[in-house]
Amino acid sequence: MTLTWDDNNVIELIKSASSIAFGPGVGSGDREEKLLEQVINNSKCAVVIDADGITLIGENKSLLDNLKGRAIITPHPGEMARFLGITIEDVESDRINITRTVAKKYGIVVLLKGYNTVISNGKDTYINPTGNSKMASGGMGDALTGIINAFLSQSVNLEQAALLGAYVHGNIADKLGKQAYIVNARDIINELPKEINSIIS
Secondary structure, eight states, X not given: OOOOTTSTTHHHHHHHOSEEEEOTTTOOSHHHHHHHHHHHHHOOSEEEEOTHHHHHHHHOGGGGGGGTTSEEEOOOHHHHHHHHTSOHHHHHHTHHHHHHHHHHHHTSEEEEOSTTOEEEOSSOEEEOOOOOGGGOSTTHHHHHHHXXXXXXXXXXXXXXXXXXXXXXXXXXXXXXXXXXXXXXXXXXXXXXXXXXXXXXX
């Protein structure tokens, strides 16, 4: 179920992967940047990048050259601000245009988290209607990354994986929020099978 980076099979596993999620909990030093380079250069599959992964590509945007047409990044406003070298206020004041511009420039799908999450492939742009302030807890973005990656691994395309992931993630929180003061990532994951079943049944 798990391998360390030093395992001899890691590169082969990356080469054969159906999808890859990178970033949550990884860190952002030189070693981690080399790890991301290895993932990008040895993979051909879809890759969803979040958290520390966004920090790493923000510091070395040339890493995105080999991700055109096969990557989703999922920054919150602070991560997007660091990525672009602007303030959080700048991001929040122009969420739609910034999301679309970054997606178009780098040939990726961008999901800018926050109230009314914005998703764009550089051409088409969407506003996710689900989600609420009760989701503001640690690990929530990691859960979203995992949900998107699960869709990608089942051959859902980049745009649809981002849209479905954001919708399902927020919709679970909306339902739970009717009965709870705060919703955490574990709550989302526990409800995920029932939510998916309700959509497809």
